[in-house]
Each structure stands twice: as structure tokens, then as C-alpha cells.
Amino acid sequence: MSGAAAAAGGASAEAGAKGAGAGPGGDRLARRFAGVAPRAALVTFVCGGDPSPELTPAILEALVEGGADILELGMPFSDPMADGPSIQAGNLRALGAGVTLAKLLAIVSGFRARDAETPLVLMGYVNPVLAYGPERFARDAAAAGVDGVILVDLPPEEADEVAPHLAAQGLHLIRLATPTTDDRRLPTVLAGASGFLYHVAVAGITGANSAAEAEVAAAVARLKASTRLPVAVGFGVRTPAQAAMVAAHADAVVVGSAIVDLIGEAAARGANDVPGEVRAFVARLAAAVRAAPRKLAA
Amino acid sequence: MADRDPSPSLRTGPDARGHFGAFGGRYVAETLMPLLLDLEAAYAEAKADPAFRAELDHLLAHYVGRPSPLYFAEKLTDHLGGAKVYLKRDELNHTGAHKINNCLGQILLAKRMGKTRIIAETGAGQHGVATATVAARFGLPCVIYMGARDMERQAPNVFRMRLLGAEVRAVESGSKTLKDAMNEALRDWVTNVADTFYIIGTAAGPHPYPAMVRDFQAVIGEEAKAQMLAAEGRLPDLCVAAVGGGSNAIGLFHPFLDDPVELVGVEAAGKGLESGAHAASISGGRPGVLHGNKTYLLQDADGQILDAHSISAGLDYPGIGPEHAWLHAIGRVRYASVTDAEALEAFALLARVEGIIPALEPAHALAHVAKVAPKMGRERIILMNLCGRGDKDIFTAAGALGVSL
Numbered sequence: 270m271s272g273a274a275a276a277a278g279g280a281s282a283e284a285g286a287k288g289a290g291a292g293p294g295g296d297r298l299a300r301r302f303a304g305v306a307p308r309a310a311l312v313t314f315v316c317g318g319d320p321s322p323e324l325t326p327a328i329l330e331a332l333v334e335g336g337a338d339i340l341e342l343g344m345p346f347s348d349p350m351a352d353g354p355s356i357q358a359g360n361l362r363a364l365g366a367g368v369t370l371a372k373l374l375a376i377v378s379g380f381r382a383r384d385a386e387t388p389l390v391l392m393g394y395v396n397p398v399l400a401y402g403p404e405r406f407a408r409d410a411a412a413a414g415v416d417g418v419i420l421v422d423l424p425p426e427e428a429d430e431v432a433p434h435l436a437a438q439g440l441h442l443i444r445l446a447t448p449t450t451d452d453r454r455l456p457t458v459l460a461g462a463s464g465f466l467y468h469v470a471v472a473g474i475t476g477a478n479s480a481a482e483a484e485v486a487a488a489v490a491r492l493k494a495s496t497r498l499p500v501a502v503g504f505g506v507r508t509p510a511q512a513a514m515v516a517a518h519a520d521a522v523v524v525g526s527a528i529v530d531l532i533g534e535a536a537a538r539g540a541n542d543v544p545g546e547v548r549a550f551v552a553r554l555a556a557a558v559r560a561a562p563r564k565l566a567a
Numbered sequence: 568m569a570d571r572d573p574s575p576s577l578r579t580g581p582d583a584r585g586h587f588g589a590f591g592g593r594y595v596a597e598t599l600m601p602l603l604l605d606l607e608a609a610y611a612e613a614k615a616d617p618a619f620r621a622e623l624d625h626l627l628a629h630y631v632g633r634p635s636p637l638y639f640a641e642k643l644t645d646h647l648g649g650a651k652v653y654l655k656r657d658e659l660n661h662t663g664a665h666k667i668n669n670c671l672g673q674i675l676l677a678k679r680m681g682k683t684r685i686i687a688e689t690g691a692g693q694h695g696v697a698t699a700t701v702a703a704r705f706g707l708p709c710v711i712y713m714g715a716r717d718m719e720r721q722a723p724n725v726f727r728m729r730l731l732g733a734e735v736r737a738v739e740s741g742s743k744t745l746k747d748a749m750n751e752a753l754r755d756w757v758t759n760v761a762d763t764f765y766i767i768g769t770a771a772g773p774h775p776y777p778a779m780v781r782d783f784q785a786v787i788g789e790e791a792k793a794q795m796l797a798a799e800g801r802l803p804d805l806c807v808a809a810v811g812g813g814s815n816a817i818g819l820f821h822p823f824l825d826d827p828v829e830l831v832g833v834e835a836a837g838k839g840l841e842s843g844a845h846a847a848s849i850s851g852g853r854p855g856v857l858h859g860n861k862t863y864l865l866q867d868a869d870g871q872i873l874d875a876h877s878i879s880a881g882l883d884y885p886g887i888g889p890e891h892a893w894l895h896a897i898g899r900v901r902y903a904s905v906t907d908a909e910a911l912e913a914f915a916l917l918a919r920v921e922g923i924i925p926a927l928e929p930a931h932a933l934a935h936v937a938k939v940a941p942k943m944g945r946e947r948i949i950l951m952n953l954c955g956r957g958d959k960d961i962f963t964a965a966g967a968l969g970v971s972l
Contacts, residue, residue: 348858349750350754370869395594395856396855399854401869421597444597449601450601473757478758
């Protein structure tokens with residue numbers, strides 16, 4: 270384990286699954302959080318294969334060039350019931366363009382060959398993973414250079430079918446905390462959490478309402494009192510100003526729907542440089558995150 | 568030495584985590600987990616409270632019109648020339664289907680939990696109408712999500728819901744049918760967690776819904792069992808019910824699970840299982856996770872959910888309740904399937920020989936009865952759940968039969 274990974278070691282200790290972060294690339298997430306500290310990391314979400322599997326590699330590179338610190342790549346699903354209209358549309362564009370989980374893993378593999386350090390997390394719903402086979406999925410994802418997995422409809426109570434396979438391959442299973450996660454519930458969410466804790470800032474779907482600064486600050490403070498994992502905050506973060514506000518309080522800020530909207534809009538207009546537009550928008554987000562004053566208590 | 572263990576009861580599920588064998592569970596966004604745990608606790612408490620049951624029973628008797636009759640369909644029996652066919656007349660309930668049994672139970676629970684807003688999804692509109700009905704009766708605002716395509720197909724029910732004071736929201740996403748309406752209702756619930764109660768219409772979704780809906784619908788089988796004993800002095804040989812999500816079927820079957828009675832659920836084969844245009848999750852699907860539970864689903868090799876097809880909008884759903892998935896897996900219930908054409912034939916048959924226009928959903932069950940009854944001896948008894956009346960389907964049926972109204 271590298272020094273940086275040891276410094277962020279709460280993650281592995283809480284994983285309870287000895288393998289998390291022990292993949293071939295080491296613990297890229299822990300290294301990245303340690304590397305960007307004390308500022309917050311910028312996490313960007315796009316749907317894999319949106320608007321087409323052919324464009325996804327260039328979009329991933331554009332995200333990194335624009336200043337994304339961690340990538341979340343959506344695994345498209347026909348029925349994304351936790352997502353708002355933006356990401357629903359992104360899922361449908363990707364599926365319509367013929368993306369599959371196998372194609373997505375090949376895209377990640379290509380990305381990893383060019384970029385050995387930027388952490389990449391797959392995010393989606395559990396059914397495509399079950400259809401692929403949880404053990405095969407974990408093996409192929411680790412081999413492709415994936416660092417972690419977020420499955421929005423797989424609460425801790427149902428994770429047994431998937432979690433051991435991810436752990437065996439050194440993949441983080443990233444858990445979500447929400448405004449409804451009360452003190453009674455939080456220990457269940459944290460048991461087995463690794464990589465980082467994803468705080469869903471508002472009760473609702475992606476890309477809809479936004480949380481107020483005081484709510485974000487209070488939520489992060491409460492979570493950090495219970496875990497040493499980095500806390501990322503997402504849902505409803507659409508603009509550079511909102512990203513800066515969250516970045517002042519959290520270890521990471523997640524922007525998804527706004528980027529997915531931009532991709533959809535650019536693709537619909539027949540833009541000849543979709544990745545370039547993504548890069549320019551992410552650069553504005555990154556600049557705001559980097560300039561944000563630090564209000565997070567150490 | 569003790570006697571051999573008697574066969575364990577099949578009526579004790581689900582387990583503490585909401586699983587029926589390998590099926591069921593709670594596959595939902597973390598935001599909803601605390602709500603489901605609260606709901607589970609509130610339902611357990613209500614179930615144990617005699618006052619809750621008494622209020623529900625009173626409403627079932629005086630508002631719904633229960634018990635529904637068990638009718639010996641003598642003319643149909645003569646026509647088929649085999650086993651005696653009994654119909655459980657749940658189409659005579661207020662609102663014209665079995666759906667209201669469950670809606671009343673859930674809205675009493677919503678009231679008990681202090682919830683002030685009701686949401687529901689609907690396909691054909693029967694569950695939407697039943698939900699709008701109980702919301703009107705209890706004075707709670709109500710939003711019904713309905714696929715835009717279903718709203719076109721079921722315009723009279725859209726009008727009924729609005730007449731009852733419900734807001735009907737068109738769902739334009741995905742295939743614009745029942746599964747998309749359920750996605751949208753879940754999105755509403757996850758956004759309005761503090762005040763909203765989601766009345767799910769079928770015995771599917773995350774735990775505790777499949778068990779709760781089953782319990783509220785089990786009144787069908789409990790009544791039918793007692794009525795059959797009174798009429799014939801014995802249990803039926805075979806129970807038959809249509810299965811979409813499976814609420815009327817589990818309601819009929821559950822009280823018979825431990826009895827020596829053959830149980831058959833009838834799925835919608837649409838244009839034929841081999842055509843790919845059907846809604847037969849067990850006969851033509853495989854296990855996966857959708858809408859909060861693990862069950863049999865219509866899906867492609869990559870785990871993407873496929874659109875279902877049935878002439879019956881109430882069966883037009885790519886999944887099935889998890890208890891049915893389990894009953895299939897252990898072999899206790901057999902799942903057959905019936906095509907659109909066979910269901911239409913049965914729809915017309917019952918109208919002609921018994922003067923009863925069935926909904927297209929139970930017409931599927933009837934089509935199966937029409938296949939098997941002639942092969943059974945005249946001393947044998949079939950009990951079929953006639954779970955809805957056909958008024959809502961006359962436009963669909965007329966269209967399919969080439970009649971313009």
C-alpha cells in the first residue's frame with residue numbers, strides 16, 4: 270500500500286472486505302483524494318455510450334483534460350428509476366446507440382491504457398450486472414481498470430450477491446447516504462462502505478432540486494463524525510457556483526445531469542466537437558472547485 | 568420417536584428480509600430504505616390491531632359489497648361439458664374489480680401513519696380508479712401516474728379518475744406504459760418522502776408491498792374457500808386466475824397453498840410466446856431485479872427490460888410478483904399462458920352463455936378453464952377468479968373483433 274493510500278486508510282479499514290482498493294492499480298481513489306487535498310475533488314458523471322459508444326473515449330479524455338479528478342461512468346439501464354429526465358434521456362441515447370456492459374468495459378480498458386491514474390467508478394442499476402454475472406462482472410471490471418462501483422438500487426441488505434465478488438477483485442463498493450438516512454440507519458450504510466461515501470444531497474432524483482449550503486455543511490459534518498471515508502456530495506449540483514459551494518464543505522463534489530444535458534444538446538444539434546464542449550464546461554466547474562474557499566473542518 | 572415432520576406451511580413467507588426463497592427483497596434507492604422499514608413496522612402493528620381489521624372489514628362489507636358471490640356457472644359448465652366451473656365474482660365489487668380490496672387496506676394504513684398525500688401507478692386504469700376512489704372517500708389528494716399510451720387506450724378510466732378528484736399525470740418516458748408509470752411513481756415517492764404514501768396496485772415492488780397486497784387480497788381466497796365448502800362440502804380440485812403482477816391470483820391462491828388443490832396462474836401470451844410480443848414473465852422471462860424486487864422479468868441478454876405486450880392493459884407488465892416467482896420455482900403453482908386471440912374468444916363466450924362480460928384479464932383465466940374443463944370429469948370442480956368486469960374493455964374488444972363503435 271502506498272503512503273497516500275495509508276493516509277486515507279479509513280476506507281480500507283471500514284470496508285470489512287480486505288480486498289477493496291487492492292486491484293492491479295493500487296487504490297487510485299485513496300491516492301487521488303490524498304493528492305488533491307486540501308481542496309475538494311471534482312467528480313463528473315456521464316452515461317457510458319452517450320451519445321454513442323464511439324464518442325465515449327474522447328468524452329472521458331475531455332473530462333480529465335477539463336479538470337475532473339474522478340470519473341463516474343454510467344452503466345445504461347432501460348428503467349433508471351432514481352434518475353431525472355436528463356440522465357433518463359442519456360441512458361436511452363446510449364442504449365439506442367447500442368452500448369452494452371461488455372462494450373463499456375472495453376471502453377474503460379482503452380481509457381486505462383492511456384490514463385493509469387484517474388480513478389473511474391461505474392454507476393448504475395443492479396439488473397445489468399446480474400445479467401452479466403456478478404463474479405464475471407467483478408473480474409472483467411477489475412481487469413479493465415475500474416476502481417469502484419455504485420449500484421443505486423442495491424442497498425446493503427441486498428448486497429450479498431454482488432459485494433463479495435467486488436471485494437475479491439479489489440473493487441470499492443461505494444455506498445450512498447441520503448437526507449432520510451437517520452442515525453438508526455447510518456451504521457448499516459457505513460458497514461462495508463469503501464472508497465468514498467456518496468451523499469445524496471436532496472431526497473429525490475438526479476438533476477432536480479438543489480440543497481442549501483447550510484444543509485450540505487450540516488450533512489457532511491454529521492457523516493464525517495461517523496466515518497473516515499471521504500464524503501462526496503451530489504444530486505442537484507449543476508453550475509460552477511453550486512459546485513464551488515459544495516466544494517467548500519465536502520471532500521468531493523459530483524456533477525452529472527448538467528454534463529449529460531450538455532452532451533444531449535450538443536449531439537442533437539449535430540455539434541462536430543462534443544468532447545470539446547464537455548471539456549470547456551468541465552474546465553469552468555474545475556476552476557470554481559479549485560478556487561472554492563475551504564470551510565470543511567479538518 | 569416423533570412422527571415424521573408434517574409438510575411445512577407454504578403460507579409463512581416472506582422471511583424477515585422480505586425474501587420468498589431467491590425472490591423478492593428491497594432493491595431500492597437508499598432514500599427509500601428508511602421509508603420501507605417504517606412502512607413494514609407500521610403494517611406489522613396495524614395487522615396485529617383488531618381495530619384496524621374491524622374498520623377494514625366494515626368498509627369491505629358496506630362500501631365494497633363483500634363478500635362477493637361464489638357463482639356456479641351452470642350454463643358455462645354445460646357448454647364446456649366437463650368439470651363444474653365456479654366463478655368468484657370479484658367483478659361485482661365497487662369499482663368493478665378486485666383492486667379496491669387492496670386500496671382500502673393501504674389507505675387505512677396511510678391514514679394511520681399520518682400521511683397526507685396519495686400516489687399510485689396504473690396501467691389499464693383499474694388500480695388508478697380504485698385508488699382515486701378511496702382517496703376521495705378519505706379526503707386525501709391523489710396523483711395517479713399513467714403511461715401516455717395507456718391514457719389514449721383507456722380514456723374512460725382517465726375521465727373516471729379525474730371525476731373522482733385525482734390528478735392524472737401522463738408519463739412520456741420509455742414505452743409510456745405501466746412500467747414507466749411505476750418508474751415515475753417511484754421518482755415522485757423518493758422526492759416527497761415526508762408526506763406521501765405510495766399505494767402499489769399489484770403484489771410486486773419492494774418488501775413489504777408483495778406481502779401486504781397479498782394479505783389484503785387474500786380475502787378473495789378466504790371467502791371462496793368457505794363458500795365452496797358451504798356449496799359443495801369440499802374444496803375445489805383446481806383454482807385458476809389470471810396473472811399480470813399477480814394480485815388477484817395470489818389473493819385467490821394463498822389460502823389454498825397448504826391444501827390438496829391444484830393451482831394454475833395464467834399469463835398473457837399476447838401474440839404468442841414465440842412472437843416475442845407477450846407479457847408472460849415466467850413462461851418467457853428469467854430472474855432479475857426491477858421496481859424494487861427480484862423476480863421473473865422480460866429482459867434481453869444484457870439485462871435491459873423489454874416491453875410487454877397484451878391485449879389486456881392490466882396484464883401488460885414485464886414482471887410478476889415475487890411470491891409467484893417462488894411458487895413457480897418450488898413447483899407449487901403451475902403457470903400457463905393464453906394468447907390475445909384465445910382471451911377474446913373466452914371474453915365473448917362468457918358474455919354469450921352466462922350473460923357476464925368479463926374484463927380481458929380474467930378472460931385469460933377463462934380461456935384456460937375452457938381448455939382444461941372438458942378434459943376433466945363432471946364430478947371435478949374448478950374455481951376461477953372473475954376479478955374484473957369488462958365494461959372498460961368494450962372498445963378494445965370491439966376493435967380486435969373488427970367492430971367499429
